[in-house]
Amino acid sequence: MDHSVTRRKACRLAISAAGATLAAVVLPACSNSTSGMSGKARLNVGVRSDIVGFSERNPNNGKYYGFEIDLANELANRLGYGGCSFTSVTPETREEMLSSGKVDCLIACYSISDERKKLFDFSAAYYTDSVILVVENTSLIQSFSQLKGGTIGTVSGTNAAPQLAAKFLELGLSDGIPRQQDAKSGNIDYDTWHLSQYASYAELSHALEAGDVDAMATDGAIAKTYLDGERTVLPDFGINPQRYAVATQKGSELSPKIAAEVRSTLKDKTIDTLIQKWN
Secondary structure: OOOOHHHHHHHHHHHHHHHHHHHOOOOOOOOOOOEOOOOOEOEEEEEOOEEOOOEEEOOOOOOEEOHHHHHHHHHHHHOOOOOEEEEEOOOOOHHHHHHOOOOOEEOOOOEOOHHHHOOEEEOOOOEEEEEEEEEEHHHOOOOHHHHOOOEEEEEOOOOHHHHHHHHHHHOOOOOOOOOEEOOOOOOEEOOOOEEEEEOOHHHHHHHHHHOOOOEEEEEHHHHHHHOOOOEEEOOOOOEEEEEEOOEEEOOOOHHHHHHHHHHHHHHOOHHHHHHHHHO
């Protein structure tokens, strides 16, 4: 979603000041037994706090804004809830938050994958994105092939790491076999490139700026928070698709209800309207 360079730079500065702490903030969760002003139960939704245009939390008033926030409120309304309670999640915490019942569902730039479908139920995709690579202009890197022998950074808990390994293998730039893996950090050495993983996008962005990684791999929607005139998206790289969907507990009563309402918002173009609002 397109934002001005000024806003992106301001957002990067705000996130940098807060560091990983803001991204990892977890607000007190409210279960479905908690009633809102209307006396009805509220839907407790796990959301991101640091994705501009999708779901960001204003540190001054604690309120959330963005496309996914509007979508959550729309679904809660259609399902007859008395509104939403939002809980901040990160790529590392979101699966535990959902599996443990600390949140009722995830609407958190969480993409569908075969492995994740074994753990959770998913609605139809409400947004499709792709993994891209961001580099500093001063690195003079202009092509994916120039990253052979280099280091690519990702955030722990995302799909980017295994997809990168598959891409290197597909293009014949690597045999895809890990040579060495650090169990604590998740960093992996391959034959022709290195993978470094970070706890948050803020930390990953700092690593790119410091030169600790040669490129930052992330979904396009997320990358826009960290883009400015000093960074470039490599034009010859992309991993499609990253299909964002609402995740619910496997076999829960909520799963078919959420799935039906997401289909409804796709059919009546409500999703399109919300995307255009935040575009």
